[in-house]
Amino acid sequence: MKNFRFILATLLLFGFSATLMGNEWANYYFPDAPGSYWVYEDQNGDELTRYAIEPEEIDGEFYRAFSYDPALEDWADFEHYVHPYFYQVGADWVAFFVGTEIENALKAATMKQMEEMMVIVRQTLQEQMPEGLNITFDIDYDIEVDSQDHFYFLPTPATFGEEWTAIEINVVLTMTIDFQGLPIEIPGGSAQTVKTYTTLVETGNVTGTETVETDAGTFEDCLVIEYRTDASTETVTSVEVPEQPGSQDQQDVTLTTVWLAPNVGIVKFEHQHESSPENAEFGIEMPQDQTLELINYEIKPSSSEDE
Secondary structure (H helix, E strand, O other), X not given: OHHHHHHHHHHHHXXXXXXXXXXHHHHHHOOOOOOOEEEEEEOOOOEEEEEEEEEEEEOOEEEEEEEEEOOOOOHHHOOOOXXXXXXXXOOOEEEEEOHHHHHHHHHHHHHHHHHHHHHHHHHHHHHHOOOOOOOXXXXXXXXXXXXXXXXXXXXXXXXXXXXXXXXXXXXXXXXEEEEEOOOOOOOOOOEEXXXXXXXXXXXXEEEEEEEEEEOOEEEEEEEEEEEEEXXXXXXXXXXOOOOOOEEXXXXXXXXXXXXXXXOOEEEEEXXXXXXXXXXXXXXXXXXXXXXXXXXXXXXXXXXXXXX
């Protein structure tokens, strides 16, 4: 019985120590004492200030929190790597509670691309219509986005070169073209529907450490985290065609790099987009590459440091 108690106490102590180590390691690279702030400048010279504010309770769980100035006005500008509002630092992960925000952002960005694409599709269809016939058509689309709740920003502690799944997102895009005035019947009726099912899987990897220089100073031993997004897409049409598009895989749809400085946090951020074959075919420009660099900051002492 004494041996059992000793083993139990050892396990409890080890579990507590592992949790403490994970939390301390995360706080070392991701300090967030309320009152701290970070000022970043993007690729256009615009500034974004992040403030660490008091934690909040959501559905019975406590989340640490950030606020931002200026406030986000367009969901298409949201970047989950640097724009979380609520997050948790645990024994295993720094996890951002951003599922709803990612859904809103991806839907907004996709809608912008679809509006550009619709102009080209309408023009192409109009040019292909036979002369002398009064044929009209309506084009509509719908976007559904389903994201997991948490983006796993960083394991605590992390192992260099060991990948993890940061987030998985499913997107369903439905496009319907309704033809009116056709002289003949077409298989499936006048309304033709094309659906694409896309799964985005983003993996993270701490590749090493670097020294980073910004206007805020020189930061040594910065963790370098790379996030790569792979896409798997399947296209389904409402009528059978000789060659169904089938499934397509695309690697490195986006490449994002984040630099974390000890006792400071994020000091640099880069986000690059890879043009898809569909966008290239329609001549749609991808969003410009994004950067953020730290230009000013203040880190308040944590409650444990005050004691």
